[in-house]
Amino acid sequence: MVTAATSAMAERLKEDGNSCFKKERFGAAIDAYTEAIALSPKVPAYWTNRALCHMKRKDWTRVEEDCRKAIQLVHNSFKAHYMLGLALLQREQYTAGVKELQRALDLGRGADPTGYMVEEIWEELAKAKYMEWELVSAKRSWELNSLKETCEAALNQQRALDMSQTEEYSDEGYSSHTERLKALDLVFEKAAEEDKPTEVPDYLCCNITLEIFRDPVVSPSGVTYERAAILEHLNKVGKFDPLTREKIDPSKLVPNLAIKEAVAAYLEKHAWAYKMGC
Secondary structure: OOOHHHHHHHHHHHHHHHHHHHOOOHHHHHHHHHHHHHHOOOOHHHHHHHHHHHHHOOOHHHHHHHHHHHHHHOOOOHHHHHHHHHHHHHOOOHHHHHHHHHHHHHHHHHHOOOOHHHHHHHHHHHHHHHHHHHHHHHHHHHHHHHHHHHHHHHHHHHHHHHHHOOOOOOHHHHHHHHHHHHHHHHHHHHHOHHHOOOOOOHHHEOOOOOOEOOOEEEOOOOOEEEHHHHHHHHHHOOOEOOOOOOEOOHHHOEEOHHHHHHHHHHHHHOHHHHHOOO
16 A cells, blocks of 8 residues: 555655656666655656666666556556657567557647657657558568569560470560560569659648648648647747738647648658658
8 A cells, every 4th residue: 555655755766766867877767766666656657767767778678668567557648658669669560669659649749739759759750650661661572573583484484485396486476575574574663663752742741841741730711830830930920820921819720630631641651751851
């Protein structure tokens, strides 16, 4: 049973851990958080604080363990989901890592849409998506090349068989074989097209940042902007639409769910876009 006295002691130990962390004494911080956990094991912050120390030491197995425990205690801890995602990526579990980072991003946007953590999580999600895409793309390319080589070998074998069955291999037979090889090249070139980058459509990019939307909102005048960018404009420049010059009340900005879904669908197919601007 956790009493008021043990809770107070656990909090003091947490503060000791925080002090050690700021001094980059990660081992001492881990010891302090561990003692706090022993006294009050149902406080998620103790687990995430210790996970952060393990992350600084690149002890990804312990990061995963502590984050999973924190998530058991409070399922909407975006810090726990974020660090768990990073730990899974280090173990090359890209799909699971992307899922955790996406969860962290969604939770972070709900907690503080313009906070620095949201930007940080987005960048890590971007890299994770790209790594996942690279892995899948490399496997698909290898499979396509193997299949192409098998098909070419079959055509060449057929040509050799045709030549062995006739004393004079005609120009027509040679031309037919060449055309088949060309057709085969076209088929596999078409199959590989989805792994080739194309430019991000303008309608998926913010007019202020010129980058692909992350958290799009639409103004009363009907123009869509990146939330952080338009809020910064309204706070630093003036309460007006930068394109139409109409007055804007920040409370009137509405999430553009259609564009958000379009961006998600586009990036699902063109994951390389996370690495590029518009």
